[in-house]
Amino acid sequence: MLVYADNAATTKMSQAAIDIELSLMREVFGNPSSLHSAGQRAKEVLEEARATIAECLGAEPREIYFTSGGSEADNQAIMTAVNLGARKGKKHLVSTAIEHHAILHALEAMKARGCEVTLVPVGRNGIVSAADIAEAIREDTALVTVMAANNEIGTIQPIEEIASLCKERGVIFHTDAVQAVGHIPIDVKAMNVDLLSLSAHKFHGPKGVGVLYCRRGLAPAILIEGGAQERGRRAGTENLPAIAAMARALKDACDNMAQNAVFVGGLRDRLIDGLSVIPHSVLNGDREKRLPNNVNMCFEGVEGEALLLMLDRKGIEASSGSACTSGSLDPSHVLLALGLPHEVAHGSLRLSLSEYNTPEEMDWIVEQVPLVINRLRDMSPVWEGLEDGSRPHII
Numbered sequence: 001m002l003v004y005a006d007n008a009a010t011t012k013m014s015q016a017a018i019d020i021e022l023s024l025m026r027e028v029f030g031n032p033s034s035l036h037s038a039g040q041r042a043k044e045v046l047e048e049a050r051a052t053i054a055e056c057l058g059a060e061p062r063e064i065y066f067t068s069g070g071s072e073a074d075n076q077a078i079m080t081a082v083n084l085g086a087r088k089g090k091k092h093l094v095s096t097a098i099e100h101h102a103i104l105h106a107l108e109a110m111k112a113r114g115c116e117v118t119l120v121p122v123g124r125n126g127i128v129s130a131a132d133i134a135e136a137i138r139e140d141t142a143l144v145t146v147m148a149a150n151n152e153i154g155t156i157q158p159i160e161e162i163a164s165l166c167k168e169r170g171v172i173f174h175t176d177a178v179q180a181v182g183h184i185p186i187d188v189k190a191m192n193v194d195l196l197s198l199s200a201h202k203f204h205g206p207k208g209v210g211v212l213y214c215r216r217g218l219a220p221a222i223l224i225e226g227g228a229q230e231r232g233r234r235a236g237t238e239n240l241p242a243i244a245a246m247a248r249a250l251k252d253a254c255d256n257m258a259q260n261a262v263f264v265g266g267l268r269d270r271l272i273d274g275l276s277v278i279p280h281s282v283l284n285g286d287r288e289k290r291l292p293n294n295v296n297m298c299f300e301g302v303e304g305e306a307l308l309l310m311l312d313r314k315g316i317e318a319s320s321g322s323a324c325t326s327g328s329l330d331p332s333h334v335l336l337a338l339g340l341p342h343e344v345a346h347g348s349l350r351l352s353l354s355e356y357n358t359p360e361e362m363d364w365i366v367e368q369v370p371l372v373i374n375r376l377r378d379m380s381p382v383w384e385g386l387e388d389g390s391r392p393h394i395i
Contacts, residue, residue: 006317008152133165280386
């Protein structure tokens, strides 16, 4: 049995999204900036997609800017707030210790421009306190950026509460919603969000295309100079087939969100219940306030890389954390931020699901993971020391 359980890294494109992308490649090949009929037809499709995405987010079409994906949108959002803050003498940025590296590395780069960064810690449950964010905000704070849901442990953050306090304090609020959009309800107006990032390949759309939502009244920073596309804020001919496919995938995800959440959440709970009986294991992140599709666990005495390779031989495709750092031997910064020691954080397993998974696949995972863990522990001198009492168990 082959089980794909790495949907937080990327999802399979839906057939509807594939059909639209292929159709436009064949039939609507004009440049949306051209004045002739082919160009104007392409422009119509582009604006239809913009309107669809705006409706899904509770936004206005003019607030939607197309990007190459979530990382570009994150960088553009941060640069937007930094530029606006600099005009007012504000150079302080607030975020959390568990953000995606697209945020953390961009914030680090802003230090070279004279910015000061405060990373607020999270609780053991992987959720940041709105009160701690409020305490971190200063008179010179230009931006608060907090992800809507964590890409590794799936915890859902109190975005609406944080955004509201930012509005009260006159601070721009951005959320990296790459893992959240299409999976949990998002309404940027109701939630008082100023800037939001999303990426199509997280909800069965194509790779290489995403969105920056930028509230009306804010002008996105220009990262790419050139033409006048995207109202002059992002140069380069729009990837129309991918954009239209993204819009279709997002609409389908939002239309089916409630039923998918129930089904996928049931699969998630089936895994958590089945794997939690493994001795010296721990679920990472809050059990309730987490994405419907996310399971992240640590198993003491096991190396994550070896676990993934052996599971792959069993047909189970999973991850040990963020896809962007999967080649790193360092333990997850998210798990370390939860207070897990290095030796435990190394033994992490992330299983991320979609509506394409089945209960039978979950049963296969629950059957095979303990067998693999037992085999790895039998070969481990670390586990031998834990079992004979020469070193204490941590979990």
